[in-house]
Amino acid sequence: xxxxxxxxxxxxxxxxxxxxxxxxxxxxxxxxxxxxxxxxxxxxxxxxxxxxxxxxxxxxxxxxxxxxxxxxxxxxxxxxxxxxxxxxxxxxxxx
Numbered sequence: 001x002x003x004x005x006x007x008x009x010x011x012x013x014x015x016x017x018x019x020x021x022x023x024x025x026x027x028x029x030x031x032x033x034x035x036x037x038x039x040x041x042x043x044x045x046x047x048x049x050x051x052x053x054x055x056x057x058x059x060x061x062x063x064x065x066x067x068x069x070x071x072x073x074x075x076x077x078x079x080x081x082x083x084x085x086x087x088x089x090x091x092x093x094x095x
Contacts, residue, residue: 003061010068015040018049037064039071046071 001009011017021034035049035056047067050056077083 003065007061007065007068010065010072011037014068014072016046016068037068039075044071 016037017040019036019038021036023032023034024030025032033050033056037046037049038044039046047064049060049064051060073086077086
């Protein structure tokens, strides 16, 4: 699955949405649009696809996938076993 389909699937299958809001930078006179991935239920902002309204580009997709996956993992952390799995996955071995 390519990264675009993966991000769309993460958004559609987990109660998330993309919210857009026009923005303006008076210093540079640039107009843009913020594109936030948001949890529909809790309205938590998860990731700004637009890079604060002015930098929506391909590299943001991989960053968004990573942040959405982190958010979903933490959202589902209800038990010690969930926490233990997270620790095992994220523990950094000391050299």
